[in-house]
Amino acid sequence: MAVDLKGRSFLKLLDFTPEEIHEFLSLAAQRKADKKAGIKHSALEGRNIALLFEKPSTRTRCAFTVACIDEGAHPEYLGKGDIQFGKKETVADTARVLGRMFDGIEFRGFDHKTVEGLAEHAGVPVWNGLTDDWHPTQFLADVLTMQEEFGDLEGQTLAFVGDGRNNVANSIMVGCAKLGMHCRIVSPEELYPEPDLVAAVREIASTTGGSLTVTSSIEEGVAGADAIYADVWASMGEEDLIADRIRTLGRYKITEKMMSMTGKPGTIFLHCLPAFHNLDTEVSRQYPDIQEVEDAVFEGPQSRVFDQAENRLHTIKAVMVATLGR
Ligand code: CP
Ligand code: NVA
Numbered sequence: 001m002a003v004d005l006k007g008r009s010f011l012k013l014l015d016f017t018p019e020e021i022h023e024f025l026s027l028a029a030q031r032k033a034d035k036k037a038g039i040k041h042s043a044l045e046g047r048n049i050a051l052l053f054e055k056p057s058t059r060t061r062c063a064f065t066v067a068c069i070d071e072g073a074h075p076e077y078l079g080k081g082d083i084q085f086g087k088k089e090t091v092a093d094t095a096r097v098l099g100r101m102f103d104g105i106e107f108r109g110f111d112h113k114t115v116e117g118l119a120e121h122a123g124v125p126v127w128n129g130l131t132d133d134w135h136p137t138q139f140l141a142d143v144l145t146m147q148e149e150f151g152d153l154e155g156q157t158l159a160f161v162g163d164g165r166n167n168v169a170n171s172i173m174v175g176c177a178k179l180g181m182h183c184r185i186v187s188p189e190e191l192y193p194e195p196d197l198v199a200a201v202r203e204i205a206s207t208t209g210g211s212l213t214v215t216s217s218i219e220e221g222v223a224g225a226d227a228i229y230a231d232v233w234a235s236m237g238e239e240d241l242i243a244d245r246i247r248t249l250g251r252y253k254i255t256e257k258m259m260s261m262t263g264k265p266g267t268i269f270l271h272c273l274p275a276f277h278n279l280d281t282e283v284s285r286q287y288p289d290i291q292e293v294e295d296a297v298f299e300g301p302q303s304r305v306f307d308q309a310e311n312r313l314h315t316i317k318a319v320m321v322a323t324l325g326r
Contacts, residue, residue, distance in 0.1 A: 003019050003020055003023040005020060005023065005024075005322040005323050006322075006323060006324070007125060007323065007324075008125060008323045009119040009125050009126040009127065009323070010125070010126075010127045010128060010136060010137070010319050010323060011112075011115055011116060011119055011126065011127075011128045011134070011136070012112075012128065012133075012134045012136055012171070012174070013134075013136050013139060013171055013174045013175045013178060014174055014200070016178070017178070018178045018179055018180070018208060021140070021175065021178055021179060022179075023322060024140055024315065024318045024319055024322060025140060025143065025144055025147065025315070025318070027318035027321060027322055028140065028144055028311070028314040028315040028317065028318035029144065029147070029148075029314070031314050031317050031318060031321070032144075032311070032314040035070065035314070040070075041070070041071055041072075041321075042071060042072035043071050043072070043321045043325030043326055044068060044071035044072050044073035044103075044320060044321065044324060044325055044326075045071070045072035045073070045326070046072065046073075047068075047072075047073040047074070047103040047104065047324065048073065048074045048076065048101065048102045048103055049064070049068050049073050049074065049075045049076065049102060049103065049104045049105070049106065049320070050076055050078055050098050050101075050102040050104070050105045050106065051064050051065065051075055051076065051077045051078060051106045051129075052078045052083075052085070052098075052105060052106060052107045052108070052109075052118075053077070053078070053079055053080065053107075053108045053109070053129070054080045054086075054107075054108060054109030054110055054114075055108050055109055055110070055130065055236045055237070056236070057108055057129065057130070058273075058274070059273060059309055059312045060106075060108060060129045060130060060137065060312065060316070061077065061108075061129075062313075063137075063312040063313040063315075063316040063317075064106050064127075064129065064316055064320075065077070066313055067313055067316050067317035067320060068320070070317060071317065071320070071321060071325065073103075073320075076102070080109075091114050091117035091118060091121070092117060092120075092121045094118070095117060095118045095119075095120070095121035095122040095126075096121050096122065096123075098118075098122055098124075099121070099122035099123040099124045102124060103124055103324060104124055104125045104126070104127065104320060104323070104324045105118055105122055105124060105125070105126045105127070106126075106127045106129045107126060107127070107128060107129060107131075108128075108129035108130045108131075109130075109131060110131065110132050110237055111131065111132060112128075112131040112132060112133040112134060114131070115128045115131055124324075125320075125323045125324050127316075127319055127320065127323075130167060131167060132167060132235075132237065133167055133170060134167050134170055134171050135167040135168050135170075135171050135272070136171050136175075137312065137315060137316050137319060138168055138171060138272050138312070139168075139171040139172055139174075139175040140175075140311075140315035140316075140318070140319070141308055141309075141311035141312045141314075141315045141316075142158075142172065142175075142229070142270055142272070142308060142311075143175065143179065143181075144311045144314065144315055145268075145270065145304050145307050145308040145311050146158070146226065146227055146268070146270075148307070148311075149227075149268055149304065150226060153179050153180070153181055154179065154180040154181065154208075154209065155180065155181070155182070155209070156181050156182070156226045156227070157181070157182040157183075157184065157224055157225045157226050157227075158172060158176055158181060158182070158183055158184070158225065158226065158227045158229060158270075159183075159184040159186055159221050159222045159225035159227070159228050159229065159262075160172050160173075160183070160184065160185050160186065160187075160229045160230075160231075161186040161187070161218070161221065161222070161228060161229065161230055161252050161254060161258070162186075162187060162191075162230055162231050162232075162233060162249060162252055162292055163187060163191050163231065163232075163233055163234075163235070163245070163249065164185040164186070164187030164191045164192050164193050164214065165187075165191055165192065165193045165194060166231060166235050167235065168229075168231045168272050169185055169187075169193060169231070170193065170197060172229065173185065173193060173197065173198075173201045173212055174197075174200075174201055174204070176205075176210055176212070177201045177202075177204040177205040177208060177210045177212060178204060178208065178210075179208065179210065180205075180208040180209040180210045181210050182210060182211045182212075182213070183201075183205075183210070183211070183212050183213070184212075184213045184214075184215065184220075184221045184222070184225065185212070185213070185214045185215070185221075186215055186216070186217070186218060186221030186222065186252065187214075187216065187249075187252065188216055188248045188249065188252070189216050190248060191248065191249070192214055193214060198212065198214060218251075218252065218258060218261065219261060222258060222261050222262050223261065223262065223263060224262060224263060224264065225262045225264070225267055226262075226264065226266070226267060226268070227267065227268050227269070227270050228254060228258065228259060228262065228267060228268075228269055228270070229269075229270040229271065229272075230254045230269075230270075230271045230275070230292045230293050231271065231272055231292070232274070232275070232276065232292060233245035233246070233249045233290060233292055234290075242287055242290055243287075245290070246287065246289045246290055249292070250289065252292075253291060253292055253293065253294065254269065254292065254293040254294065254297050255294050255296075255297065256294065256296050256297055256300070259297055259300075259302055267302060268302050268303070268304045269293070269297050269298070269300070269302045269303045269304065269305065270304060270305065270308055271292075271293060271298070271303075271305045271308070272308070273305060273308075273309055275292065275293060275298060275305070276290050276291045276292055276293075277291060277292075277293050277294065277295045277297075277298035277299075278291075278295045278298075
C-alpha cells in the first residue's frame with residue numbers, strides 16, 4: 001500500500017516508520033531534481049503557513065519560506081516577540097487560533113512539549129523546526145546528503161562527534177536506527193545520550209539491522225565511518241555552558257587527522273550549521289577555543305556542509321507537501 005502521510009504532524013522521527021522516512025526522502029530527491037530542471041509544482045497553492053520561532057534560525061526559516069513559495073503557499077513569520085504566545089496566551093489557545101487561520105504551522109523553540117501542545121490543539125499539521133530535544137527535519141537533509149554521496153543508506157556508518165545528548169544527536173540516533181544505519185555517538189561520558197533513549201534506539205536498530213555505539217573513544221568511534229558529523233558544543237539556550245564545553249569537548253574537535261582515522265578516503269564531513277570553524281564571528285572572537293571543526297576540514301574536499309544546507313530546502317518542502325499537499 002502506498003505511504004499516506006496526509007494530515008500528519010512531523011514532531012520527531014520516533015513517530016515514523018522506515019517506509020515513511022524513505023517516502024520523505026524520495027519526494028525530496030524528486031522535488032530537488034525538478035527544481036534544478038525548472039519544473040514547477042503547486043501542491044500547496046492557496047495554503048497559508050505560520051512559521052513560529054522562539055529561537056533564531058537561518059536555514060530552517062529560509063527553507064520553510066522558500067519551500068512555501070516554490071509550492072504556491074504563503075509563509076508568515078511570527079517571531080516570539082511579535083505575538084502574544086507564551087506571555088499572555090497559552091500554547092493551547094494560540095494553537096486553536098492559528099489552526100483557524102493557517103493550514104500548517106512550523107514551530108522552533110525550547111520545550112518539546114510546546115510543539116506537542118501545538119499539534120494537539122491546532123487541528124492542522126505542525127512541523128518541528130527544532131526543539132531542545134529533537135531536530136527531525138535536519139536529519140532528513142543529513143541523510144539525503146549521504147544518499148546522494150553513497151547511494152543506499154542501509155549499512156552506512158555515521159559518527160556524530162561532540163555533545164552526544166543534544167537535539168541533533170538524538171535525531172541522528174533515532175533516524176539511523178530506523179533506516180538500518182550504524183550510528184556512533186562519540187562524546188565524553190558526561191555528555192552521553194539519555195540511557196532510556198539509547199535503549200529505545202537499540203530496540204529499533206535490532207529490527208532494522210542498524211546499530212548504535214556510544215563511546216568516548218575517538219579511535220573506536222570514527223573507525224570505518226562513512227560520515228563524521230559535528231554540531232556546536234553549546235546549543236541555543238546553553239550559552240552559559242560555553243566555557244565548560246570548551247573544557248569537556250576540546251579534544252573532540254574534528255581535525256584532518258581525525259578524518260583520516262576512519263581509514264576510508266571517501267569519508268565525508270557533515271555539520272548542521274551554524275559552525276565555529278574560524279575566528280570570523282562575534283562569538284568565536286569572544287571564545288577563540290570554541291571551535292568544533294578545523295577550518296581545513298570545513299573548507300576541505302571531504303566537506304559536504306553546503307550541500308547539506310541546501311538539502312534543508314528540499315527535505316522541508318517534502319515534509320510539507322507529503323503532509324499537506326494536494
Ligand atoms: N541547521 C539549522 O537548523 O540551522 P538554523 O539554526 O540556521 O535554522
Ligand atoms: N544543537 C544546535 C543545532 C542548531 C541547528 C542547537 O540547538 O543550537
